[in-house]
Amino acid sequence: xxxxxxxxxxxxxxxxxxxxxxxxxxxxxxxxxxxxxxxxxxxxxxxxxxxxxxxxxxxxxxxxxxxxxxxxxxxxxxxxxxxxxxxxxx
Amino acid sequence: xxxxxxxxxxxxxxxxxxxxxxxxxxxxxxxxxxxxxxxxxxxxxxxxxxxxxxxxxxxxxxxxxxxxxxxxxxxxxxxxxxxxxxxxxxxxxxxxxxxxxxxxxxxxxxxxxxxxxxxxxxxxxxxxxxxxxxxxxxxxxxxxxxxxxxxxxxxxxxxxxxxxxxxxxxxxxxxxxxxxxxxxxxxxxxxxxxxxxxxxx
Numbered sequence: 001x002x003x004x005x006x007x008x009x010x011x012x013x014x015x016x017x018x019x020x021x022x023x024x025x026x027x028x029x030x031x032x033x034x035x036x037x038x039x040x041x042x043x044x045x046x047x048x049x050x051x052x053x054x055x056x057x058x059x060x061x062x063x064x065x066x067x068x069x070x071x072x073x074x075x076x077x078x079x080x081x082x083x084x085x086x087x088x089x090x
Numbered sequence: 091x092x093x094x095x096x097x098x099x100x101x102x103x104x105x106x107x108x109x110x111x112x113x114x115x116x117x118x119x120x121x122x123x124x125x126x127x128x129x130x131x132x133x134x135x136x137x138x139x140x141x142x143x144x145x146x147x148x149x150x151x152x153x154x155x156x157x158x159x160x161x162x163x164x165x166x167x168x169x170x171x172x173x174x175x176x177x178x179x180x181x182x183x184x185x186x187x188x189x190x191x192x193x194x195x196x197x198x199x200x201x202x203x204x205x206x207x208x209x210x211x212x213x214x215x216x217x218x219x220x221x222x223x224x225x226x227x228x229x230x231x232x233x234x235x236x237x238x239x240x241x242x243x244x245x246x247x248x249x250x251x252x253x254x255x256x257x258x259x260x261x262x263x264x265x266x267x268x269x270x271x272x273x274x275x276x277x278x279x280x281x282x283x284x285x286x287x288x289x290x291x
Contacts, residue, residue, distance in 0.1 A: 025245055025248065025249055026248055026249055026252045028252060028256065035256050037249060037252050037253050037256070038249070039203040039206075039207065039246070039249050040202070040203050040206070040243060040245035040246045040248070040249050041201075041203045043203070045203075045207055047252075047253045047256050047257075048256060048257065048260060048267055052267070052269075053260060053265040053266065053267055054265065054266050054272055055263070055264040055265045055266070061260070061265060066259055069259075071227070071230065071255050071258045071259060071262070072230060072251070072252075072255035072258075073255075075252065075255060075256055076256060077255075077256040077257075077259035077260050078256075078259075078260040078265060078267070079259070079260065079263050079265075080263055080264070080265075083263070
């Protein structure tokens with residue numbers, strides 16, 4: 001019983017405090033075909049599923065690291081698989 | 091430069107998307123529940139009731155409360171903006187179907203980060219439609235700034251901008267991300283191809 005109460009107390013405390021931050025807000029990454037963005041609470045959130053992107057010629061799309069450009073700072077995005085990932089290897 | 095939409099285009103796209111998603115349009119200004127929501131938002135200091143009723147379209151479940159009559163342009167809601175709003179709101183219906191009504195509603199209402207993520211996802215439709223129509227990309231920052239009216243934090247707006255920058259890069263490369271835009275663009279290409287920017291492939 002004591003063990004159960006302790007478990008409930010710890011679980012409630014952790015829940016009340018919310019999840020621990022696991023990433024830095026605005027950070028981006030590729031996880032397989034997924035582009036993920038770190039939200040303001042420090043949690044990874046799905047931004048785009050490249051497998052679900054469609055284009056005129058229905059190419060395969062993949063998650064790529066992208067250098068800074070006129071749209072914004074370096075990050076990750078779904079791009080056509082036919083094009084080499086522009087920032088790959090950097 | 092692409093042709094501007096006509097009232098018939100707007101009405102027909104709304105009809106097509108309503109049929110696809112099983113949604114219903116409700117006149118926001120005469121909906122008692124929207125007046126109540128507007129009163130509540132004014133009381134908690136988010137925005138005043140008149141602004142909520144006149145400027146914002148609101149989707150609850152499969153009911154879309156619009157502050158205009160589709161196909162009738164107003165100074166605040168041009169025909170093109172009515173097309174974009176149609177797609178944006180139906181992306182929220184996609185989210186509802188994807189996450190389930192309970193999860194979607196709880197996350198949207200309780201978490202500013204989740205609310206910002208849902209809205210950034212829907213604002214991807216604005217970006218996709220704008221690019222299809224003009225060949226240009228709207229500023230991700232300006233789109234993200236629109237979230238200020240949604241009771242989110244500055245940090246959520248920054249994350250929304252990051253999400254929209256990623257989307258803009260995909261759209262620039264010729265991709266369409268959101269299911270609602272995929273349906274709308276396919277429909278527009280079939281029924282209103284003159285609205286697509288002329289530089290399109």
